[in-house]
Amino acid sequence: MITDPLVETQTRDLSANPVVISVEGLKKSFNIPLHRVESFKERTVHPLRKTEYRELKALDGIDFEVRKGEFFGIVGRNGSGKSTLLKILASIYRADAGSVKMAGRLAPFIELGVGFNHDLTAHDNVIMNGVMMGLSRQEAAARLDRVVEFAELDDFKELKLKNYSSGMLVRLAFSLMIQADADIMLIDEVLAVGDASFQQKCADVFNRMRDAGKTIVLVTHDMAAVESFCDRAMLIEGGHIVEAGEPRAVARAYLKLNFDAETPRESTLGFHEEGEIEDDFIPGVDIQARLIDSWLENEEGKRVTNVEIGDPLRLNVQIQALRDLNRPLFTFQINDAKHTQVTGFNQTLEVDGPGDVIREGERVTISGEVVNRLTPGRYLLTCWVNRNRESSERVIQGIKLFEFVVYGMKRTPGLVEAEADLDVKVSLEDD
Amino acid sequence: MTDGSPTAAAPASGGPDPGLQEVTGPSALGGGWRRSRDLLYLIAVNDFKKTYFDTVLGYVWSLFRPLILFAVLLFVFTQIFRIGDDVPHYPVMLLFNIVVFTFFQEATLAAVTSVVAQEGVVRKTQFPRLVIPLAVVLTALFNFGVNLVVVLVFLLASGVPVEWTWLFFPFIVAILTVITVAVSLLVSALFVRFRDVGIIWGVLATALFYATPVLYPIEVVPERFHEIVLINPLTPIFIELRHLVIDNSAPTALDAAGGWLGLLPAFLITVALCLIAAKVFSREAPRIAEEL
Ligand SMILES: Nc1ncnc2c1ncn2[C@@H]1O[C@H](COP(=O)(O)OP(=O)(O)O)[C@@H](O)[C@H]1O
Ligand SMILES: [Mg+2]
Numbered sequence: 199m200i201t202d203p204l205v206e207t208q209t210r211d212l213s214a215n216p217v218v219i220s221v222e223g224l225k226k227s228f229n230i231p232l233h234r235v236e237s238f239k240e241r242t243v244h245p246l247r248k249t250e251y252r253e254l255k256a257l258d259g260i261d262f263e264v265r266k267g268e269f270f271g272i273v274g275r276n277g278s279g280k281s282t283l284l285k286i287l288a289s290i291y292r293a294d295a296g297s298v299k300m301a302g303r304l305a306p307f308i309e310l311g312v313g314f315n316h317d318l319t320a321h322d323n324v325i326m327n328g329v330m331m332g333l334s335r336q337e338a339a340a341r342l343d344r345v346v347e348f349a350e351l352d353d354f355k356e357l358k359l360k361n362y363s364s365g366m367l368v369r370l371a372f373s374l375m376i377q378a379d380a381d382i383m384l385i386d387e388v389l390a391v392g393d394a395s396f397q398q399k400c401a402d403v404f405n406r407m408r409d410a411g412k413t414i415v416l417v418t419h420d421m422a423a424v425e426s427f428c429d430r431a432m433l434i435e436g437g438h439i440v441e442a443g444e445p446r447a448v449a450r451a452y453l454k455l456n457f458d459a460e461t462p463r464e465s466t467l468g469f470h471e472e473g474e475i476e477d478d479f480i481p482g483v484d485i486q487a488r489l490i491d492s493w494l495e496n497e498e499g500k501r502v503t504n505v506e507i508g509d510p511l512r513l514n515v516q517i518q519a520l521r522d523l524n525r526p527l528f529t530f531q532i533n534d535a536k537h538t539q540v541t542g543f544n545q546t547l548e549v550d551g552p553g554d555v556i557r558e559g560e561r562v563t564i565s566g567e568v569v570n571r572l573t574p575g576r577y578l579l580t581c582w583v584n585r586n587r588e589s590s591e592r593v594i595q596g597i598k599l600f601e602f603v604v605y606g607m608k609r610t611p612g613l614v615e616a617e618a619d620l621d622v623k624v625s626l627e628d629d
Numbered sequence: 630m631t632d633g634s635p636t637a638a639a640p641a642s643g644g645p646d647p648g649l650q651e652v653t654g655p656s657a658l659g660g661g662w663r664r665s666r667d668l669l670y671l672i673a674v675n676d677f678k679k680t681y682f683d684t685v686l687g688y689v690w691s692l693f694r695p696l697i698l699f700a701v702l703l704f705v706f707t708q709i710f711r712i713g714d715d716v717p718h719y720p721v722m723l724l725f726n727i728v729v730f731t732f733f734q735e736a737t738l739a740a741v742t743s744v745v746a747q748e749g750v751v752r753k754t755q756f757p758r759l760v761i762p763l764a765v766v767l768t769a770l771f772n773f774g775v776n777l778v779v780v781l782v783f784l785l786a787s788g789v790p791v792e793w794t795w796l797f798f799p800f801i802v803a804i805l806t807v808i809t810v811a812v813s814l815l816v817s818a819l820f821v822r823f824r825d826v827g828i829i830w831g832v833l834a835t836a837l838f839y840a841t842p843v844l845y846p847i848e849v850v851p852e853r854f855h856e857i858v859l860i861n862p863l864t865p866i867f868i869e870l871r872h873l874v875i876d877n878s879a880p881t882a883l884d885a886a887g888g889w890l891g892l893l894p895a896f897l898i899t900v901a902l903c904l905i906a907a908k909v910f911s912r913e914a915p916r917i918a919e920e921l
Pocket of ligand 2: 280281282309386
């Protein structure tokens with residue numbers, strides 16, 4: 199999506215508008231067979247075996263309301279139930295419990311499509327779709343030209359859809375949805391596909407719809423889009439609403455949820471296990487220190503593996519000396535996913551003179567905050583232990599501490615965020 | 630709301646829209662009569678176009694199957710078994726019966742996979758599911774109509790007299806269409822969950838072809854089997870059609886059944902079939918999209 203993340207949405211006050219979508223206590227489960235029994239043959243072979251089902255609660259008590267003219271975002275991870283929710287709103291699935299009320303004509307755009315018959319031409323599909331949406335055949339035929347024109351498919355309208363590329367299909371579907379001139383639009387993940395120019399077109403359309411006072415429910419993974427288009431949003435996870443309201447807060451919660459769920463080990467960058475000793479320590483020297491524990495904390499002191507962009511790294515490291523360390527120096531190094539060293543910092547014991555020693559077996563705890571100017575991405579933190587830092591006897595041992603993720607909505611190019619406070623002044627040439 | 634999870638209730642102020650209506654989910658029917666009619670028409674026309682314009686020989690194919698069948702069966706029953714020898718207008722009757730039965734068979738066999746074949750549309754749009762199998766029957770009716778023109782030419786050419794009883798033909802076809810629709814609904818709904826229905830119905834339809842007086846007139850069936858043959862709801866239809874269209878001296882369904890009571894089983898089966906089909910289809914319709 200081409201949106202400028204720095205442009206803030208001007209907040210609109212829509213609270214006087216009537217509620218046009220009202221969902222209360224909505225529940226939907228699917229029975230997932232443990233053994234797929236689809237044929238009579240299987241039934242004859244195991245006539246007595248009862249098909250066992252696992253109940254999958256795709257939606258487990260969803261309540262929300264959308265006002266007329268609102269741009270309402272729904273975000274959530276894959277499988278969280280977003281498409282199921284839209285399908286119930288669009289009367290494609292039937293809810294198990296709860297009530298759904300809606301006012302006005304609806305145009306759904308579910309899972310990248312509006313329901314095509316691929317054996318028919320674009321022309322026939324446009325007519326068919328129009329009739330399904332409630333237009334008469336004449337009205338449906340009348341909008342054909344507008345639809346293919348917006349989709350830039352004039353030359354292909356008599357081509358069967360099975361010969362369309364996926365990009366052409368999405369364009370046709372999106373165009374159909376827009377030209378349906380409905381009061382409420384349900385849009386599921388349109389932004390995930392299409393080239394840059396199509397995405398720009400979507401963005402233009404969204405802005406136009408906003409201005410025209412259309413009600414739109416938008417499912418997307420693009421948090422920049424949520425922030426720039428939506429008036430309100432909600433985050434669903436495992437069939438529950440876990441956050442609702444301000445798009446910014448919801449987007450943030452989504453990103454946090456996404457990264458919290460990932461265990462760093464699963465997606466290791468090819469680094470070693472935590473605490474493992476770096477390969478390139480100088481051989482023939484006793485190992486001098488052992489990692490006991492290391493972690494990042496959030497403000498409440500809870501351990502985290504992700505840090506929001508700009509939040510300080512609250513670092514904690516416990517190391518045990520395996521031999522006497524005279525005048526030690528701890529150097530920390532941050533590498534990004536491409537193994538590029540992004541930055542580093544170091545720390546000595548806070549004593550001067552002869553006390554600057556860690557005895558064998560003693561534990562050191564290093565903790566504090568590090569200013570974080572990292573851009574979103576995955577990073578590895580290593581600690582290098584230096585003995586006798588000024589002497590020639592520089593014995594170094596590297597210890598992998600942990601991987602962490604910096605997340606956020608801003609898209610800063612490069613490795614670090616710059617803090618700029620610039621003035622721009624215009625002046626005449628010979629001022 | 631009870632477990633204290635967040636809800637996205639809109640900030641209070643403006644009330645609900647007066648047009649707020651309960652959304653009840655997908656169903657077999659509903660969503661406006663005009664829309665259903667237009668959809669039915671469009672799906673049927675598209676299917677019709679597909680068979681007529683997408684193939685080189687177009688219409689010839691839809692006559693091809695009944696004609697080949699006719700040629701072979703005519704040979705078998707006039708040259709080998711000689712059933713047809715004593716039957717007035719046997720070749721015409723055979724062609725006529727085959728064309729009528731083809732309507733029933735073509736519609737119901739196409740109906741089996743129809744809902745699944747429209748998967749792309751069913752999964753993404755809300756519309757009365759009933760129109761899919763109905764459109765299949767409608768397409769078969771188009772074909773039937775066109776084939777009847779050929780039969781008519783044949784009828785007149787072989788000297789079958791034009792009778793006023795031909796006027797009853799549409800009524801009998803209406804009854805046949807009701808049965809065809811009922812079977813189509815049943816098999817299309819069941820096929821979504823049980824794919825074996827396709828095979829089972831294929832076998833049953835072939836069996837019915839022989840169990841119904843299509844190839845033979847009812848009077849060659851030994852009297853003691855009449856009761857059994859007449860359980861099949863299609864039997865009275867074919868007996869009656871022959872009487873009305875081909876040969877006024879042939880027995881009516883009532884004659885063959887020996888009174889109204891003899892027609893009762895076929896009647897009850899037809900009613901039961903319709904009720905079951907309606908029930909099964911409306912039960913399955915809301916779940917078709919999620920079970921595909
Ligand atoms: N027709 C279906 N039959 C069985 N399970 C389904 C069906 N549709 C969705 N699900 C399940 O419901 C859950 C939610 O799916 P979905 O709404 O598509 O998620 P999302 O769109 O948020 O990625 C998933 O676990 C999915 O497997
Ligand atoms: Mg989805």
